[in-house]
Amino acid sequence: xxxxxxxxxxxxxxxxxxxxxxxxxxxxxxxTNIPERYVxxxxxxxxxxxxxxxxxxxxxxxIAQALNDDGGExxxxxxxRAGEALRASGKTDKLPANRFAVKKINKKIIVAIAxxxxxxxxxxxxxxxxxxxxxxxxxxNLDDAVVSLSPxxxxxxxxxxxxxxxxxxxxxxxxxxxxxxxxxxxxxxNAIEFKVKRLLGRxxxxxxxxxxxx
Numbered sequence: 001x002x003x004x005x006x007x008x009x010x011x012x013x014x015x016x017x018x019x020x021x022x023x024x025x026x027x028x029x030x031x032t033n034i035p036e037r038y039v040x041x042x043x044x045x046x047x048x049x050x051x052x053x054x055x056x057x058x059x060x061x062x063i064a065q066a067l068n069d070d071g072g073e074x075x076x077x078x079x080x081r082a083g084e085a086l087r088a089s090g091k092t093d094k095l096p097a098n099r100f101a102v103k104k105i106n107k108k109i110i111v112a113i114a115x116x117x118x119x120x121x122x123x124x125x126x127x128x129x130x131x132x133x134x135x136x137x138x139x140x141n142l143d144d145a146v147v148s149l150s151p152x153x154x155x156x157x158x159x160x161x162x163x164x165x166x167x168x169x170x171x172x173x174x175x176x177x178x179x180x181x182x183x184x185x186x187x188x189x190n191a192i193e194f195k196v197k198r199l200l201g202r203x204x205x206x207x208x209x210x211x212x213x214x
Contacts, residue, residue: 010081011045017067018043032062039063047082056082134162134196134204142192142208150185150212158196165195185212 008016018028025043029036038059041049050056060078064071139155158164160177171179183192190210197203 009045010078011043013077014063015043017069021067023067028063028066031066032059034059034062042078045081047078050082131200131202132198133202134158134198136164136194136196136204136206138194138208142210144209144211146211146213147185148213150214151182152185152210152212154181154183154192155179156194159198161199163197165197167193185210187212187214 018024023031025036025039028034029039032039038050041047042059042063047056050059056078057075060075061071063069064074135158137157139157142154154166156164156179157177158173158179160173160175162173162177164171164173164179166181166183169181171181173179183190188211190212192208192210194206194208195203
């Protein structure tokens with residue numbers, strides 16, 4: 001670095017070096033991993049916007065390397081021009097984050113995502129159990145049946161997880177899903193309504209018409 005260059009303002013010298021080497025502020029920021037706002041602050045001699053001296057020194061040497069300049073001389077020029085803005089590192093100073101670095105993910109977030117994934121997988125696995133369409137199987141075919149005895153014993157089977165009501169009355173279901181119910185019949189045609197409901201509200205309704213002839 002020649003003496004006449006040292007007599008220039010830091011930003012003026014830096015701008016000239018960048019122009020000669022074909023660097024814009026954005027390109028120099030990418031080449032050095034230095035935030036572009038700091039590169040622009042150096043070009044404008046706005047040293048108060050730069051971090052503490054120990055970090056600024058690292059920036060200057062990175063810039064010198066990218067521009068193929070002498071890092072020591074560029075740093076001396078910066079110190080001479082920065083003056084009071086060149087402050088020592090304090091307890092509250094932190095090195096600005098590398099914008100290209102992969103950010104660490106909070107462990108609590110990872111755990112929350114994992115738990116949510118497991119819950120979703122479980123719900124998908126149990127989807128049919130929760131919201132599927134119920135089924136009803138009757139032991140005897142009651143469609144337009146004609147019987148001569150009352151009460152009529154009805155046997156059937158549903159999924160053990162489902163609820164069944166016959167003519168509005170809830171019926172107990174065994175662990176195997178089987179149920180039994182006696183229905184008192186009136187002479188003539190009797191409508192017997194079956195409602196089977198799954199946990200989250202899906203249900204089916206079937207009506208059988210049985211003629212009772214005493």
